[in-house]
Amino acid sequence: MGTLELDGVTKVFPDGDGEIVAVDDVDIEMRDGEFLVVVGPSGCGKSTTLRMVAGLETISSGEIRLAGETINDVKPQHRDIAMVFQSYALYPHMTVQGNMAFGLEESTDLSDAEIEERVTDAAGTMGISELLDRKPSDLSGGQRQRVALGRAIVRDPEVFLMDEPLSNLDAKLRSEMRTELQRLQDELDVTTMYVTHDQTEAMTMGDRIAILNAGELQQVATPLECYHEPANRFVAGFIGDPSMNFFDVRRDGETLVGSVFDYPLSASTLDDVGDATDLTLGVRPEDISLAGDATGEYTFSTVVEVVEPMGDENTVYLRFEDAPEGETFIATVGGLQQVAAGDEITIEIPEETIHLFDGNSGEAVHNREIDE
Amino acid sequence: MGTLELDGVTKVFPDGDGEIVAVDDVDIEMRDGEFLVVVGPSGCGKSTTLRMVAGLETISSGEIRLAGETINDVKPQHRDIAMVFQSYALYPHMTVQGNMAFGLEESTDLSDAEIEERVTDAAGTMGISELLDRKPSDLSGGQRQRVALGRAIVRDPEVFLMDEPLSNLDAKLRSEMRTELQRLQDELDVTTMYVTHDQTEAMTMGDRIAILNAGELQQVATPLECYHEPANRFVAGFIGDPSMNFFDVRRDGETLVGSVFDYPLSASTLDDVGDATDLTLGVRPEDISLAGDATGEYTFSTVVEVVEPMGDENTVYLRFEDAPEGETFIATVGGLQQVAAGDEITIEIPEETIHLFDGNSGEAVHNREIDE
Amino acid sequence: MTRNTDTGDDSGDAVTDGGVTEDASESGFSPIAALNDRFGSDFVESSQFWLPPFLLVGLFVYGAIIWNFLISLTDFSGFGNPNYGDLDLEMYTRALAESGFVDAAVNTFILLVGFTLVTLGLGLGLAILVDRNIRFENTFRTIYLLPMSLSFVVTAQFWAWMFNFNNGVINIVISSLGLGRVDWLGNPDIVLWAVMFALMWQFAGYAMVVYLAGLRAIPSEHYEAAKVDGASTVRMYWRVIIPQLKGSTISASVVLMVFALKAFDFLYSLVGGYRPPNGADILATKMVREAYANLNWAYASAIAIALFLMTLGIVGPYLYYQYNRGNL
Amino acid sequence: MSDDARTDGGTVSETSAGASDGALSGVDGYRVLLYLGLLGMLAFFLIPIESGLVTSFKTSSGVTGSLPFAPPTGGTFTLGKWQAAFDALGRGLVNSALYAIPATVISALLGSFAAYGITQSDWKPKYKAPILALFVAGIFIPYQAVLVPLSQFWSMVPIEESLGFLWSLGINDDYVGIVELIVTHVAYGLPICTVLFRSYYKNMSGEMIEAARLDGASIRRIYRRIVLPLSGPMFAVVLIYQFTQIWNDLLFTLVLVQTESSAAAPIVLILAGLGTSLEGQDFALRMAGAFIAALPTLAVYIAFGEEFAEGVAT
Amino acid sequence: SGGGDGGDGGDGGDGGSGGTLEVLHAWTGGDGATAAEALVEAFEEEYPDIEHEFNPIGGGGNQNLDAVVANRLQNNEPPSAFAGWPGPNLQRYEGVLGDVGSVWEEEGFEDVMVQEAVDLHQQNGAYRAVPLGSHRLNCLFYNTSVVEDAGVDPDSLTSVSALIDALETVQSETDAIPMTHGASGTWTTTQLFSSTMLGQEGYEAYMNFLDGSPDEEAVRATFESLAEILGNYINEDASSIGLTESNQNIIEGNAAFIHQGNWAAGAYRNAEDFNYDEDWGFKTYPGSEGMYMLHFDSFLYPSDNPSPGVTDQFMAFVGSEAAQVAFNQYKGSIPTRTDIDMSEFGPYLQETQEDFASAEERPPNLQHGLGVPSETMTALNDVISSEFSGPYNVDAATEGFVDAVSN
Numbered sequence A, B: 001m002g003t004l005e006l007d008g009v010t011k012v013f014p015d016g017d018g019e020i021v022a023v024d025d026v027d028i029e030m031r032d033g034e035f036l037v038v039v040g041p042s043g044c045g046k047s048t049t050l051r052m053v054a055g056l057e058t059i060s061s062g063e064i065r066l067a068g069e070t071i072n073d074v075k076p077q078h079r080d081i082a083m084v085f086q087s088y089a090l091y092p093h094m095t096v097q098g099n100m101a102f103g104l105e106e107s108t109d110l111s112d113a114e115i116e117e118r119v120t121d122a123a124g125t126m127g128i129s130e131l132l133d134r135k136p137s138d139l140s141g142g143q144r145q146r147v148a149l150g151r152a153i154v155r156d157p158e159v160f161l162m163d164e165p166l167s168n169l170d171a172k173l174r175s176e177m178r179t180e181l182q183r184l185q186d187e188l189d190v191t192t193m194y195v196t197h198d199q200t201e202a203m204t205m206g207d208r209i210a211i212l213n214a215g216e217l218q219q220v221a222t223p224l225e226c227y228h229e230p231a232n233r234f235v236a237g238f239i240g241d242p243s244m245n246f247f248d249v250r251r252d253g254e255t256l257v258g259s260v261f262d263y264p265l266s267a268s269t270l271d272d273v274g275d276a277t278d279l280t281l282g283v284r285p286e287d288i289s290l291a292g293d294a295t296g297e298y299t300f301s302t303v304v305e306v307v308e309p310m311g312d313e314n315t316v317y318l319r320f321e322d323a324p325e326g327e328t329f330i331a332t333v334g335g336l337q338q339v340a341a342g343d344e345i346t347i348e349i350p351e352e353t354i355h356l357f358d359g360n361s362g363e364a365v366h367n368r369e370i371d372e
Numbered sequence C: 001m002t003r004n005t006d007t008g009d010d011s012g013d014a015v016t017d018g019g020v021t022e023d024a025s026e027s028g029f030s031p032i033a034a035l036n037d038r039f040g041s042d043f044v045e046s047s048q049f050w051l052p053p054f055l056l057v058g059l060f061v062y063g064a065i066i067w068n069f070l071i072s073l074t075d076f077s078g079f080g081n082p083n084y085g086d087l088d089l090e091m092y093t094r095a096l097a098e099s100g101f102v103d104a105a106v107n108t109f110i111l112l113v114g115f116t117l118v119t120l121g122l123g124l125g126l127a128i129l130v131d132r133n134i135r136f137e138n139t140f141r142t143i144y145l146l147p148m149s150l151s152f153v154v155t156a157q158f159w160a161w162m163f164n165f166n167n168g169v170i171n172i173v174i175s176s177l178g179l180g181r182v183d184w185l186g187n188p189d190i191v192l193w194a195v196m197f198a199l200m201w202q203f204a205g206y207a208m209v210v211y212l213a214g215l216r217a218i219p220s221e222h223y224e225a226a227k228v229d230g231a232s233t234v235r236m237y238w239r240v241i242i243p244q245l246k247g248s249t250i251s252a253s254v255v256l257m258v259f260a261l262k263a264f265d266f267l268y269s270l271v272g273g274y275r276p277p278n279g280a281d282i283l284a285t286k287m288v289r290e291a292y293a294n295l296n297w298a299y300a301s302a303i304a305i306a307l308f309l310m311t312l313g314i315v316g317p318y319l320y321y322q323y324n325r326g327n328l
Numbered sequence D: 001m002s003d004d005a006r007t008d009g010g011t012v013s014e015t016s017a018g019a020s021d022g023a024l025s026g027v028d029g030y031r032v033l034l035y036l037g038l039l040g041m042l043a044f045f046l047i048p049i050e051s052g053l054v055t056s057f058k059t060s061s062g063v064t065g066s067l068p069f070a071p072p073t074g075g076t077f078t079l080g081k082w083q084a085a086f087d088a089l090g091r092g093l094v095n096s097a098l099y100a101i102p103a104t105v106i107s108a109l110l111g112s113f114a115a116y117g118i119t120q121s122d123w124k125p126k127y128k129a130p131i132l133a134l135f136v137a138g139i140f141i142p143y144q145a146v147l148v149p150l151s152q153f154w155s156m157v158p159i160e161e162s163l164g165f166l167w168s169l170g171i172n173d174d175y176v177g178i179v180e181l182i183v184t185h186v187a188y189g190l191p192i193c194t195v196l197f198r199s200y201y202k203n204m205s206g207e208m209i210e211a212a213r214l215d216g217a218s219i220r221r222i223y224r225r226i227v228l229p230l231s232g233p234m235f236a237v238v239l240i241y242q243f244t245q246i247w248n249d250l251l252f253t254l255v256l257v258q259t260e261s262s263a264a265a266p267i268v269l270i271l272a273g274l275g276t277s278l279e280g281q282d283f284a285l286r287m288a289g290a291f292i293a294a295l296p297t298l299a300v301y302i303a304f305g306e307e308f309a310e311g312v313a314t
Numbered sequence E: 001s002g003g004g005d006g007g008d009g010g011d012g013g014d015g016g017s018g019g020t021l022e023v024l025h026a027w028t029g030g031d032g033a034t035a036a037e038a039l040v041e042a043f044e045e046e047y048p049d050i051e052h053e054f055n056p057i058g059g060g061g062n063q064n065l066d067a068v069v070a071n072r073l074q075n076n077e078p079p080s081a082f083a084g085w086p087g088p089n090l091q092r093y094e095g096v097l098g099d100v101g102s103v104w105e106e107e108g109f110e111d112v113m114v115q116e117a118v119d120l121h122q123q124n125g126a127y128r129a130v131p132l133g134s135h136r137l138n139c140l141f142y143n144t145s146v147v148e149d150a151g152v153d154p155d156s157l158t159s160v161s162a163l164i165d166a167l168e169t170v171q172s173e174t175d176a177i178p179m180t181h182g183a184s185g186t187w188t189t190t191q192l193f194s195s196t197m198l199g200q201e202g203y204e205a206y207m208n209f210l211d212g213s214p215d216e217e218a219v220r221a222t223f224e225s226l227a228e229i230l231g232n233y234i235n236e237d238a239s240s241i242g243l244t245e246s247n248q249n250i251i252e253g254n255a256a257f258i259h260q261g262n263w264a265a266g267a268y269r270n271a272e273d274f275n276y277d278e279d280w281g282f283k284t285y286p287g288s289e290g291m292y293m294l295h296f297d298s299f300l301y302p303s304d305n306p307s308p309g310v311t312d313q314f315m316a317f318v319g320s321e322a323a324q325v326a327f328n329q330y331k332g333s334i335p336t337r338t339d340i341d342m343s344e345f346g347p348y349l350q351e352t353q354e355d356f357a358s359a360e361e362r363p364p365n366l367q368h369g370l371g372v373p374s375e376t377m378t379a380l381n382d383v384i385s386s387e388f389s390g391p392y393n394v395d396a397a398t399e400g401f402v403d404a405v406s407n
Ligand SMILES: Nc1ncnc2c1ncn2[C@@H]1O[C@H](COP(=O)(O)OP(=O)(O)OP(=O)(O)O)[C@@H](O)[C@H]1O
Pocket: A013, A014, A015, A020, A021, A022, A040, A041, A042, A043, A044, A045, A046, A047, A048, A049, A197, D004, D005, D008
């Protein structure tokens, strides 16, 4: 079955005299049929990981197991894996039919008739039956994307690998194909490893997200877990747009002391913190709300520096009253709330919405409360 | 003075045997010092419009007037216009100094000393004084962008033209430069025509937005007017992300009858509608709210098809109970509201938030109410 | 006035013209403005750049071809001047009736096709070898391309020696293998192939360079996709990579064929005279021989036209292909 | 980069092939075969040159008495052939340079003009296409097709008389052939120069040219200040390519200078007949001559291989 | 090759009335070059004040010279004089040759030259050229020791069939090449045809052939013999070597016989330890005994002459005893004047001279201009090239030859 395990997988590239550790001791276990999205900033090793699974890159150390068997030394053409490339990599000189049949012709002994049947079926699934006689150059971006997927599914592999397959599409098509891909994966139920750097795709498509940074695995969890219960400061900052606001603070007894504000903590939160003193306070822009007056414990006086009206909401750049100019943080408020640059407004940062991270390791020590 | 008027400006390209009308009878009047953003989908004629103003493209019919004088037949080098290109178009073999001086050397009789002084001034304004001796290849993207702007402002032209000047920058730099450009334009107060396809830029930068579609001008208005009081269905759909939901309806007396729902109208709204019967009902996703029960006039029972959790909010694909599968519309709800695919929920579409468009012409007949 | 001074004057004129143009087009009432209206806004001003070279080419290349055609219709031979009053196709009928012409045409065709095919084949092989991420890639590439920098005359010297009956490398090698010596350049049945081989030596590097560029334009994903799709290396090249080199093949073949049509320099130098070895006469050599050794000017012109038509047959479709791909 | 990645891919698969055979030698086997192939082809390309080189240092008896690719031994070694070849070709070197260098420079410049005028200025594409097509087709015209008119033309042009002042300076009037060669090579080199420059200018940023126009520069100023300074790399390519072409061409020299005994005989013309006179084929002399004639282009090639390859590949 | 001359010659310019004498010839190597030098020396001695430029134009036999001359004539830049063949060969220069009748008259050439020379140097009733020397073409040379080894007596070979038998004997008795042939140009084969035809079919048949009324059977028979010789008894590399290398086979003792004009003997004289009658021998081509197949080396006189005065002086010199002695003794040819003392010439040339004087017939050669006009010659060579350079197609060659000469 299509379980895929990465066990201490590491990739080291030689780089002049030195070395680049592109992927560093990554462990991931995917159950059969799971849809895992791998995200991370550019150069963090996403593609390299995927390519090691495909066999296009040797594995420096560690082990990759497919359905329980180690495939480290199996040639790519003998792994039962299909890959969808960012550029689609359709063969420009073959028709759609030819593109889809190629893998079957090369890797199976099926008769021509059987191949044709499977291609027709897969084309039906992808809704590209009428395109079978066209060349890739005669297709639109979205159609090419479909063909690339069709070429992968026709082979009925154990595992799909996809490296930013939607990034060449325009925004509208991308969101269409996103939905389509999810539907397809539900239907086919094939283990899928999906690389992207697009937050929306990461949040919306996967059963789980694996977040990589500088070759190291940060967290593997469901999208909402990653959003609301980030394992560390990197994940918290990476997931979410606009991203979480961070303030470096010191714990002084029961209070967090920042450069220009104090923030008292409740007992339960203090429990989480333990005896760490250097901390980072995190709060998401949408959790900052406009308060009527500056009376509450968690209310602060701020000055509005810039307002970017987006229609449905305004992105507001705020500055604590005593903070130097330019040291801003972001809050999002409803699109119809009238806020203008220069206004002095009072905001509230409710305690149940804050995250706390260890100031040194960045590990999360306290995450926000979620009402189930 | 820098007033710029486009009067019935049209551009027709020959295309094989036929013709392409790239810009169709566009009228725009810009007052001196105004910042106008031109937006529209790809290929709608934005660049062509700009290039006609610059003199890089001949005008098929109509007239362009700068400070009251027709400039149709003036060569680009004799119009007092500076342009910033998407690719910056810096001269790679000249230093920053040389790049900035070039225009002055070619188009004025200034002495070398005067030129040097003006270049130094402009470099100061742009904060690139230390870069003057570098070649463009030694600059970062943001610095190049600054030089391109510097090259334009040093000439102190009547009009600035900018064609997607920020689109080659990464997201972070882009938002920085966005702010900077606004500041600069405030300071210099030069009439500026700015082309982009980026919604954020359109909404946040301009005094007014001009929206083009298929060569035709749709609306010229302030950003918020465009968002809240779109002139027609195209503008309503184009501005805002996710975009407005549209439902085709027929007016039956005082009620709008859709395929699977009825929507009663108040008297004041009916006034706006007049005697049109084919209408399109529009409502923005953020204006759809979850209602406790399905009792109100404007509440509807719906089924959740897909939920895309984005963290701060969820994008929810809903379907009216009786609508066929796949016929969905979108609502955005708070990130912590627990909604799952398959749930049946009741929503409310308040009457004060709806837009109505003529079903045939697409003209807006009624826009939402805004409390000032 | 002579043509030569003409061209000289032209470039001078054009430059001064440019200045005039600018002023005139601004005033707006002039034939220049009319020209600009018709051909585009910079037509006149830019003509100072392209017109003199264009006239030079037009005169020397296209003018000459037309003139050549005219001469081919006369009976011009020997000394004196052609008589343009009496034009007919006699030279062409004479050519078709002459076995020497037909042989040369056939040889030209064989050389064209054979040389192009073997050179493309070898060039492709070299390109694939060099493209396999090898060490010293530059050195290999440089050496493979080196013969291309040599003159036909020089190559002819080398290969005259290589093919030498008694002391040439090739005969020494094959006779040391126990095979008999072959009279490469003397045997009319073989000589054309020997020439082809030498030309292949000179131009395989060229084909390699073109193919290498083609190979490098193929995204690495195509290699990877084919691998993941289950193809072996050989199958991958055969089914996925080589078919994508169509463009390279077309442009390389056109250039190679044109080289083959022009192999005159090589054949002339091989024997140091107008008559190439028996069996290796091609239209290019025959034309020059008829003109400069036999003074059959009109006849030579007719052969030249035949050669030109052959070239046109190759280049015409190529131009059309390039035009369709928007490269013109 | 992409190339690395790809070949890496290739290697990987071979590596794993070796690994699955369980022997490291499998890996090497593939590379060894690859390098054997590469070296075999190296030999193919070098042997004619090598055997020419060793032969050029042999005495006549050495030429017939030893293997063609074996180096000369003490007894059969001589520099005499090089000496003789140099004596014969020396003046040809000078003559060739006399027309090859000016013709190269002029054709490159004019080609750059033409390409600029066609590419970076704003007039209707439908009129540009035929002009361009004529330039492109001009590359492929076999010289034979213009030879007879060319001789007619040059015999009609009173160029020899109009250059009378040169001859009165004591320059041999055979050198009129050099002048004819310069003009002829410029005319026939122009198409390829134009097309090379055009492909370069086409990739030059159109926005940059437009920026210069908006900055107030005229078409001529734009060429002077923007396009020409940026054409350096392409000039290198074109100059090198043209120089080799012109230096190497025999046909025009044969028609315009005609004989190696002319005072103005270019080197290729002398070489073509060298060592094939009635006393027999002196291969050692021919080889030495070949090397002398090839030296300038070889030097250019070795120094500017990249530019040469680029010119060739276009 | 003496291109250096060109350089110094240049300073003269051509401002003057007398002008520079510019002479083109093709004697670039070996004995030809020596002879040309001797000629120049003699000229300088006789006319020390005439500025001159002797330009040798080598390559491809006379082909390159012919081409250069043709183009210069075509471009109206004729040289003062150029080396060439008289006879029908003059036809190609129709209209561009001047009249040197005055020289002939003044020098009394008509009285001292052999009659054939007097006849062949005229065109349209005027003298166009002056002869310098004469080669003989129906010659068979052999390497004495090789024929001795084979047991063949060359003097006994008086018919073509006898020659073929002798070749067969050499073939079977020795390792040597029976008959060496250098056919990289077609002219050697055409030339062999002419001698074979003369030897086998006789004077009448040969002359009829030249006159344009060939006897097809005679032509065929000649080609049959040729096919037998070329097909069986020549060197393997014949088609890729020229005369010089072929002749080397005689000198080195690799071959028994060679057919050539008597210029071949020049190489023997230059070879060390290779002496007439000891190491090499001469035999009139079998069957043509008593005949001297005629050849002339002459200088032709272009009209529109750049230096008419000095050219006349040069033409007078060419026909003079001094020139003919100086040139011919090195060239291996004999003077065309009948009044020359042959003592300075070696024994072989003296013998040749005697043969010439006593010849019953002096048929003009076929390949070197005296027999047929140059177009016919080109046509004949084309036939050889396409039909008779192995494989040897007798029928096609016969047909081609008959067509080519028939008028
Ligand atoms: N063939 C290679 N040789 C050397 N270094 C490499 C190679 N391929 C990748 N790297 C390096 O490995 C690191 C990870 O690269 P990888 O392509 O996996 O990043 P990525 O996460 O896919 O980035 P992106 O989002 O930009 O595609 C980078 O630092 C990259 O420079």
